[in-house]
Amino acid sequence: MSEKKMIYLQPTPVRIWHWLNALGIVTLCITGAQIRFPEYVNLFGTYKAAIRLHNTAGIVVSLSFSLWFFYYTLFAGTMAQLYIPKKEDLQSGIIRQAIFYFFNYFRGKPNPHHATPDNKFNPMQKSAYLAIMFVLVPLVSLTGIALMNIAPLRDLLIMMGGLKILVGTHFLLACSLCAFLFTHIYLATLGHTPFAYFVPMITGWEEVEEHGHEHKPVHDLGKHAEHVSS
């Protein structure tokens, strides 16, 4: 016997952080392209306007990052449980998930991971989100904040190799973040419909089917059934 059930997957602070962060980072990528390549990109009128918008978006991303960090560490207390991969995730989970994304998804097989509020991410997501949220976003924000405060940080910047090193590091980190964004959006469309994974990130809720003690997202069962019947 299976019955449909709604699970609350994405709490409100996480959704607010996520969409503020997404808007901020997309704005940073576009304004950053104009600042770096002003001869090819001119979407915001003047160079100064692009810099002003870039700085504002940077502040939005840094503040929303604090919301994400404090929500998961102080309020929910689930940061380590959700974001740190376990031994079995690293030993076999990542490979299993990669096989799903590269092959089994296209053969209509079900996703090997079933999200629950205590274990939202598959092993690949855990590792990628850990690197993005604990390394890339903090470093790109810190180098950006340093670039907004060149005069007061002059001595420190000289000690660390000068302005060119700082600008180059900020640019390379931003390119990595931009590359993540394309992959992230593509993988987020691999549910049973292109928007299936977007719904919980908008409403908070995901519909699952419960089989005894196990519950599976409706879309995975649908895919499996489709596969079996074909």
Ligand code: HEM
């Ligand atoms: C337009 C841009 C974006 C779209 C459409 C998008 C879409 C989504 C969707 C559908 C989910 C839920 C499914 C999943 O966990 O994969 C998600 C989760 C997530 N996204 Fe994005 N995303 C965007 C930008 C970003 C950016 C820029 C970052 C980080 C720099 C990011 C980091 C994350 C993280 C860490 C989660 C898991 C959040 C949690 O449940 O704690 N996303 N995103």
